[in-house]
Every structure is written in structure tokens, then in C-alpha cells.
Amino acid sequence: MPASAVPTPTLRRLPKYYHYLQRIHMEGQEIVSATQMAEDLGIHHTQVRKDLAATGSQGKPKVGHRVADLLASIETFLNWNTSSDACLVGAGNLGSALLGYSGFDRAGIRITAAFDAHPAKVGKKIHGVPVFPVEKLDEAIRRLHITIGILTIPADRAQHIAEVMVGAGIRAIWNFAPITLTLPEDIIVENVELYASLAIFSRKLSERAKQKA
Ligand SMILES: NC(=O)c1ccc[n+]([C@@H]2O[C@H](COP(=O)([O-])OP(=O)(O)OC[C@H]3O[C@@H](n4cnc5c(N)ncnc54)[C@H](O)[C@@H]3O)[C@@H](O)[C@H]2O)c1
Numbered sequence: 001m002p003a004s005a006v007p008t009p010t011l012r013r014l015p016k017y018y019h020y021l022q023r024i025h026m027e028g029q030e031i032v033s034a035t036q037m038a039e040d041l042g043i044h045h046t047q048v049r050k051d052l053a054a055t056g057s058q059g060k061p062k063v064g065h066r067v068a069d070l071l072a073s074i075e076t077f078l079n080w081n082t083s084s085d086a087c088l089v090g091a092g093n094l095g096s097a098l099l100g101y102s103g104f105d106r107a108g109i110r111i112t113a114a115f116d117a118h119p120a121k122v123g124k125k126i127h128g129v130p131v132f133p134v135e136k137l138d139e140a141i142r143r144l145h146i147t148i149g150i151l152t153i154p155a156d157r158a159q160h161i162a163e164v165m166v167g168a169g170i171r172a173i174w175n176f177a178p179i180t181l182t183l184p185e186d187i188i189v190e191n192v193e194l195y196a197s198l199a200i201f202s203r204k205l206s207e208r209a210k211q212k213a
Pocket residue numbers: 089090091092093094095115116117118121134152153154155157161175176177178192193194195
């Protein structure tokens with residue numbers, strides 16, 4: 001099944017399965033059933049079966065899945081077994097934190113260059129990644145054949161920089177700026193919204209407090 005035909009909630013659950021499978025694999029477990037996964041992860045077993053089927057992984061009835069095979073199926077399905085170069089624009093607080101996180105490599109994204117408008121940032125390396133002047137963005141994307149862009153700049157700068165990225169050949173943007181980007185339909189835009197998660201979290205806290213009062 002192509003990833004586009006798979007419901008987004010399934011795509012969001014797959015990394016959870018992946019990390020769980022990595023853990024039990026490290027512990028030496030070779031076979032896992034959807035039932036065990038469902039119990040351990042607190043997700044309904046029907047849902048787990050559907051999600052795993054979407055990756056094309058075929059377990060054996062009454063036996064389960066080989067953990068190594070499931071890991072490989074999820075990696076292939078999420079395109080985590082290939083590596084693509086990405087550039088990040090906005091080497092500030094959030095951008096620097098992302099540059100310092102080594103886990104994206106495992107998800108097939110290698111941030112090879114960062115760009116910033118501030119002279120104090122340019123010419124430095126942040127967690128080993130060189131920071132170039134943003135004026136060089138277009139040329140660098142073309143020269144290095146970078147296809148993924150990460151936006152960690154203020155919202156009022158994001159549309160312009162996204163357009164520069166797309167004009168230079170970027171096909172997918174991981175957007176952290178709180179703005180809806182208007183870009184050609186064939187460009188993949190994934191918006192990251194920690195605030196949305198925080199809103200749910202805060203609301204739950206306030207409901208819990210009211211229940212206790
Ligand atoms: N999506 C989320 O969950 C989430 C969470 C935190 C922050 N954010 C957003 O991420 C963005 C960055 O936040 P921050 O706290 O890192 O801010 P910051 O001020 O620390 O960093 C912004 C960086 O962008 C650079 N910059 C500004 N304009 C630029 C341009 N035109 N070209 C290149 N670089 C430019 C600045 O010099 C600075 O280094 C903001 O839009 C913020 O709202 C999103």
C-alpha cells in the first residue's frame with residue numbers, strides 16, 4: 001500500500017511500534033505477536049494488526065512476527081532505510097536543538113547544512129553542522145541536490161524562505177514555524193505543532209484539577 005493511502009494516525013503510530021520493537025529486539029526477543037504488542041502499548045489489537053498489515057508485514061497465524069522482519073518492514077515503509085540530505089534554516093534555539101539531535105539519521109534524514117540571517121551565527125558550526133548565510137540558500141540547495149528543508153525561523157519569514165527552497169529544488173518541508181505555507185500542491189509540507197500537543201496537555205491538567213476540587 002502506498003504511504004499516501006495509509007491513514008495519518010497509522011503513520012503516527014508506526015514510530016511507536018518501531019521503538020518498542022527495537023527495545024524488545026535489544027532484549028533478545030525474536031518473535032512478537034500483535035496481541036503482545038497491543039497489550040504492551042495499550043493499543044487495541046485490531047488496530048495493531050491493521051497498522052502492521054499496512055506495512056506489508058505478514059506474520060504467521062498463531063506464531064506472530066519475527067521482530068527483525070517487522071523492524072525492516074517499518075523501516076522500508078517509512079523510507080527510513082534510505083538517507084536524504086536536509087538543510088535547516090534558522091539556527092536559533094529550536095534549530096540548534098534539532099541540529100544536536102542524532103536520532104534523525106535513523107529516520108533517513110541527514111541535516112548537512114544550516115542557514116541563518118544573523119552574522120553572529122554564520123561561519124560557525126553547531127553540533128558539527130556548518131551555518132551559512134541565508135543568501136547562499138538557493139545556490140547551496142542546487143549545488144548539493146538537497147531535497148528536504150527544515151524551517152525553524154520566525155513565522156513572518158517562513159513563506160519567503162519556503163518559496164526560495166522550493167524554487168531551488170526542495171520537494172518536502174518540515175515546518176516548525178507557526179504559519180500555513182502556501183506552496184505548489186506537489187510539495188510535501190509537514191507542520192510540527194508542539195503547541196497543539198501542549199494545548200491537549202494543559203487542558204487535561206485543568207480538567208483533572210477541576211475533578212479533584
Ligand atoms: N512548531 C513548534 O512546535 C515550535 C516550537 C517552538 C518554536 N517554534 C517556532 O520555531 C521558530 C524558531 O523559534 P526559536 O525559539 O528557535 O527562535 P530563535 O529566535 O531562537 O531562532 C530563530 C533563528 O532564525 C534566524 N532567522 C530569522 N530570520 C531569518 C531569515 N529570514 N533567514 C534565516 N534565518 C533567519 C534568527 O537569526 C535566529 O537564529 C519560531 O517560528 C517559533 O515560533 C515552533
